Amino acid sequence: MELRQLKYFIATAEELHFRKAAERVHVAQPALSQAIHQLEEEIGTLLFERNNRNVALTAAGKVFYARARVMADNACMAVHEARGVGRGDAGMVAIGFISTAAMKVLPATLKHFKEVIPAAQLELRELGPGEQMEELARGHLDIGITISEVLDEGFGVLEICREPLIAALPDRPPFAASAFVDLRDLAEETIITPSRHPRRGYYETVADAYRKAGVKPANIQCVRMIQTGLMLVGADLGISLVPESFKAIQIKGVIYRPLAEPRPEISVSAVWRSDNVSPLLHKFITELGELFPR
Incomplete structure (x- = not known):
């Protein structure tokens, strides 16, 4: 027939x-x-x-x-x-993202892309940098929005933005009266940070910031998500270095202060497999580059 x-x-x-x-x-x-x-x-x-x-x-x-x-x-x-x-006018793009991207990059990106290509379907998965790279390698993700700085061969990368880190602090003296803080003054405080991954990422960025300040934190408490760390800061269990966009999250007992110069930054990048020829994916990458020009 x-x-x-x-x-x-x-x-x-x-x-x-x-x-x-x-x-x-x-x-x-x-x-x-x-x-x-x-x-x-x-x-x-x-x-x-x-x-x-x-x-x-x-x-x-x-x-x-x-x-x-x-x-x-x-x-x-x-x-x-x-x-x-x-x-590239329809289909699905599977996107992995870190919580940092969810605050600064993802909302504007998704809104813009749906306006440009309304028939596109976007599948979102919140994953850590290492998990994203694994899922990309397996073909389970089309693109990852991550802060991983070490990539395997066979991956394309587009830096989306750089964002300064600020201090999330318990709302108590001496922090409440400070206009900014110096990492050298935080050495005795427990630093709460996302866990270390096999690839260089957020943990190493925080460690580098302390190293450049010439101090070593007294204690390190690792958590899975930045938001979890903020809850612990609110309970006065330590301090945390978070992307500047996270100051939009208001948690009782938490205040935000800029860091003294030189201020550490994180680089948020899009990563994809170079052999992924999906027209929709490459339209997504193009729109991402236009939305966040470098």
């Missing part, structure tokens, strides 16, 4: 006139009649009752028409969707 036969059958079933049906599908009437005859032979029953004056659907023809209409509509939709995916 061919789509062409379904198209001819549907036109005839709706027109109930062979000449009008042939004109509708732009073929000669004998070609249409032959295609329908072949379809009836393939199915093994008559679909039309024919006489010199009238054409009518048989009972089998009525049942077949209902199903054929659905098949034809689905085929048309499949063609439309396939063309859209091929042009």
